[in-house]
Amino acid sequence: MSIYLASVLTNMALLSFLALSAYLVLIVGEVSFGQQAFFGIGAYIAATVTAIFHGSLITALLAACVTGALAALLLGLLTVRLSGLYFSIATLSFAELYRLSLLQLRFPVEVNGRKSGPDGPEGFENIRWAFENNLDVHDFLLLASLCLLVLLGVFLWLERTQFMKNARLAGKDGILAQSLGIRPDFYRLLFISASGALAGFGGGLFAHFNSYIEPAMFGIMLGVHSLAYAIIGGLGTPLGPLLGVALDIGILESIRALSQYRMIVFGGLVALLLIFRPEGILGPQTVHRLKAWMRRRDV
Amino acid sequence: MFECNDIRKSFGGIDVLEGVNLTLKPGDRIGLSGGNGSGKSTLINIATGFVAADSGGISLDGKSYHRLPPWRVARLGIRRTFQSVRMQPSAPLGEQLYDKNTDAQTRADMLQDSGVNAYLDRFPAQAPAPVLRKAEVVRALLAKPRLLFLDEPSAGLDAAELEKLGVFLNRWAQGALILVIVEHRRDLMDMTVRQQFELRRGRLVGITAGA
Amino acid sequence: MSSSARIWETARLDMNANPVMEVVQTTLDGLLVGAAYALIALGFSLIFGVMKRINLAYGSCLLLGGAVAVWLEPYLGWGVVGIFAATVIGGTVASVYVERLCFAPHSGRRAATASMISSFAVWMQLDEISSQLLPRRTHDFPGMALDTIEAWGLLIRVEQLLHLLAALALMGGVFLLLYKSRFGLLLRAASENIQTASLLGCHTSRLGLTAFALAGVLGGVAAFLILSNDSQITPLFGLWSTFKGLVAMMLGGMGSIPGAILGGLLLGVLEAHVAYHFGAEFRDIATFALLFLILLVRPGGLFGKSAYRTERNAGERL
Numbered sequence: 045m046s047i048y049l050a051s052v053l054t055n056m057a058l059l060s061f062l063a064l065s066a067y068l069v070l071i072v073g074e075v076s077f078g079q080q081a082f083f084g085i086g087a088y089i090a091a092t093v094t095a096i097f098h099g100s101l102i103t104a105l106l107a108a109c110v111t112g113a114l115a116a117l118l119l120g121l122l123t124v125r126l127s128g129l130y131f132s133i134a135t136l137s138f139a140e141l142y143r144l145s146l147l148q149l150r151f152p153v154e155v156n157g158r159k160s161g162p163d164g165p166e167g168f169e170n171i172r173w174a175f176e177n178n179l180d181v182h183d184f185l186l187l188a189s190l191c192l193l194v195l196l197g198v199f200l201w202l203e204r205t206q207f208m209k210n211a212r213l214a215g216k217d218g219i220l221a222q223s224l225g226i227r228p229d230f231y232r233l234l235f236i237s238a239s240g241a242l243a244g245f246g247g248g249l250f251a252h253f254n255s256y257i258e259p260a261m262f263g264i265m266l267g268v269h270s271l272a273y274a275i276i277g278g279l280g281t282p283l284g285p286l287l288g289v290a291l292d293i294g295i296l297e298s299i300r301a302l303s304q305y306r307m308i309v310f311g312g313l314v315a316l317l318l319i320f321r322p323e324g325i326l327g328p329q330t331v332h333r334l335k336a337w338m339r340r341r342d343v
Numbered sequence: 344m345f346e347c348n349d350i351r352k353s354f355g356g357i358d359v360l361e362g363v364n365l366t367l368k369p370g371d372r373i374g375l376s377g378g379n380g381s382g383k384s385t386l387i388n389i390a391t392g393f394v395a396a397d398s399g400g401i402s403l404d405g406k407s408y409h410r411l412p413p414w415r416v417a418r419l420g421i422r423r424t425f426q427s428v429r430m431q432p433s434a435p436l437g438e439q440l441y442d443k444n445t446d447a448q449t450r451a452d453m454l455q456d457s458g459v460n461a462y463l464d465r466f467p468a469q470a471p472a473p474v475l476r477k478a479e480v481v482r483a484l485l486a487k488p489r490l491l492f493l494d495e496p497s498a499g500l501d502a503a504e505l506e507k508l509g510v511f512l513n514r515w516a517q518g519a520l521i522l523v524i525v526e527h528r529r530d531l532m533d534m535t536v537r538q539q540f541e542l543r544r545g546r547l548v549g550i551t552a553g554a
Numbered sequence: 555m556s557s558s559a560r561i562w563e564t565a566r567l568d569m570n571a572n573p574v575m576e577v578v579q580t581t582l583d584g585l586l587v588g589a590a591y592a593l594i595a596l597g598f599s600l601i602f603g604v605m606k607r608i609n610l611a612y613g614s615c616l617l618l619g620g621a622v623a624v625w626l627e628p629y630l631g632w633g634v635v636g637i638f639a640a641t642v643i644g645g646t647v648a649s650v651y652v653e654r655l656c657f658a659p660h661s662g663r664r665a666a667t668a669s670m671i672s673s674f675a676v677w678m679q680l681d682e683i684s685s686q687l688l689p690r691r692t693h694d695f696p697g698m699a700l701d702t703i704e705a706w707g708l709l710i711r712v713e714q715l716l717h718l719l720a721a722l723a724l725m726g727g728v729f730l731l732l733y734k735s736r737f738g739l740l741l742r743a744a745s746e747n748i749q750t751a752s753l754l755g756c757h758t759s760r761l762g763l764t765a766f767a768l769a770g771v772l773g774g775v776a777a778f779l780i781l782s783n784d785s786q787i788t789p790l791f792g793l794w795s796t797f798k799g800l801v802a803m804m805l806g807g808m809g810s811i812p813g814a815i816l817g818g819l820l821l822g823v824l825e826a827h828v829a830y831h832f833g834a835e836f837r838d839i840a841t842f843a844l845l846f847l848i849l850l851v852r853p854g855g856l857f858g859k860s861a862y863r864t865e866r867n868a869g870e871r872l
Binding site for chain 1: 607608655656659660664666667668670671672674675676677678679680681682683686793797800804835836838839842843845846849850853
């Protein structure tokens with residue numbers, strides 16, 4: 045496999061974490077424009093753990109997960125009264141606030157004669173864990189895909205549980221959920237926190253794959269994309285967001301003729317899908333029909 | 344035992360409930376009628392925790408649940424249906440008509456009996472309104488509640504369907520379940536309930552059956 | 555984010571001796587910059603007032619208007635007037651496009667969310683088109699070359715004064731249109747209740763279109779005034795205007811026309827003082843911190859009757 049292909053695939057896997065985190069928030073009925081902040085928090089925390097404190101990648105990813113979850117929990121608690129567009133704008137301003145604060149965060153450190161640590165707009169250089177441990181692009185692809193596969197397994201198992209059905213109901217109709225003994229704010233906070241953990245984990249991997257991160261990477265563009273992946277793909281199955289990623293990166297970015305106009309095509313595509321397939325490509329009804337079709341074929 | 348004690352509620356200065364008293368024993372089935380805006384729905388909303396009463400006490404088996412959030416009230420075994428049907432729009436009916444409190448055989452019988460059976464694979468948007476009404480009742484009964492409020496269950500049903508719903512309720516709303524049917528029509532109530540009340544000027548007035 | 559960096563370059567007298575004058579000058583600078591915010595917020599408020607939805611692509615429509623004007627500049631005659639016309643027309647066309655693609659097709663309970671997401675995606679699309687029209691990123695934007703005047707020891711840029719006057723005049727115009735004309739009555743009826751409006755005999759779909767066209771014209775005028783004051787345009791202008799307009803509207807009161815003006819001025823003054831005390835790089839941090847705080851504390855805005863609460867109650871009706 046060429047290095048180019050491997051790095052495109054790795055990027056797809058990393059974006060999938062972000063897309064799945066947006067998916068989690070959508071399930072509990074909210075639209076987040078701010079998942080890129082948790083991705084960024086995970087990236088900076090994980091980079092700090094390995095590059096400055098010489099921790100292992102596992103520690104770094106754990107720290108990224110926990111910090112992402114805590115930040116998301118905080119955001120969830122602060123916005124507990126908000127819903128709909130007010131929640132969305134709050135997440136957007138939270139994410140921009142985080143990005144702008146990163147620009148002011150300057151703690152450059154010297155590690156083995158190289159500059160590292162967060163340095164405002166100049167970014168965080170020399171995150172060399174992968175290099176020092178002889179992980180090349182292919183190893184990284186393997187690592188990222190394995191993590192993603194495990195995660196998908198967990199998601200697919202969860203989809204069959206009453207727990208997930210309750211969460212979906214809480215997101216669709218909070219009043220009905222309450223009348224059935226389901227507590228909507230519990231699911232809301234839990235899923236928002238989990239989305240922070242996922243995005244943080246993805247960000248941690250991203251920092252080590254890229255070996256360099258800067259605040260501009262965690263801007264609104266990233267947020268639009270992660271949300272759009274989940275919406276294009278559909279909310280019927282966790283495979284939906286992955287389909288969204290595959291469509292965007294796999295088709296739009298790899299066709300050279302299109303790549304220059306990628307955002308123009310992509311933005312229009314999202315708007316059109318919202319009109320003609322508001323539940324996404326793999327919406328609940330489609331997934332239900334596909335499952336029935338597969339069962340019939342088995343028999 | 345379900346008790347309402349001197350429940351009062353006003354909205355924007357208009358008194359809707361002016362001291363409602365009601366005591367129901369296990370197995371009681373009552374009808375509650377009253378004109379539009381007489382406070383029928385408000386009473387349900389208070390009894391299920393969606394609206395807090397201005398004053399008064401409300402309890403199940405002697406335990407007061409005044410001011411508990413709706414989801415905790417529901418966990419006490421108090422269920423309701425809604426005036427405009429509420430089903431999860433993005434799940435097939437079959438998935439929503441399930442509750443761990445009811446065994447598979449009873450569930451199958453109940454689904455068969457209700458006439459919802461043919462629609463289990465459909466999503467709410469693809470099922471006719473009368474089916475959804477019945478599905479809502481089935482969903483509530485599957486949870487084996489101790490107290491069940493039906494908010495205008497006959498709305499949108501024609502005479503034949505109404506008859507079937509009555510037969511269904513007579514068969515399945517049994518045992519210790521306390522059933523409260525809120526309607527402004529009398530036909531369903533005459534079939535299923537033993538006692539009828541009317542909300543008049545914010546108070547409950549008993550009316551004799553068949554009057 | 556600070557694409558319109560030049561907007562802050564207010565001329566300053568040497569006033570190191572007089573702290574009171576410093577405060578007055580900073581406040582004045584803030585008011586003048588705030589006038590630009592108010593101009594943008596006006597369009598936001600008009601759309602939110604009529605549709606009860608947020609158009610996140612609004613700033614991008616302004617950017618596209620400006621970008622089209624710059625792109626057409628070699629072919630246009632009439633100097634600044636041609637640029638002005640191209641900006642307004644470009645902005646209006648973009649705004650109408652957004653309405654057709656992101657707002658008109660959605661109705662019902664989920665409309666607000668669907669339109670918001672859709673306009674979020676189209677925001678990126680319009681920004682990209684503008685970037686393609688502005689290959690050098692930073693392009694000159696023809697200015698009106700007006701002077702700076704000095705009065706009572708204070709410096710005022712005439713262009714910025716023009717912003718303030720334009721904002722007030724446009725506000726007056728929008729106010730008259732909304733509250734004194736039959737068209738305005740229909741618009742307001744539609745914002746309260748679509749069914750009532752159609753009973754009153756109006757084509758509700760055409761109302762949305764008209765509101766967006768109007769917002770596009772307002773936005774085009776705002777874009778021209780701000781860009782010519784900056785005398786430059788960059789692709790970041792779209793993001794910048796969306797946020798400043800959004801914050802100004804949310805600060806003043808969702809959908810309130812006077813609220814948009816007050817919110818814009820307040821945001822300008824607040825930013826000016828933050829920048830004066832903590833440095834210019836904290837200007838945008840202040841904007842977002844303010845937006846976040848308003849949402850947590852008073853989601854309906856400071857002055858508006860709480861659109862937020864009415865909406866919430868409607869959502870929770872059993």
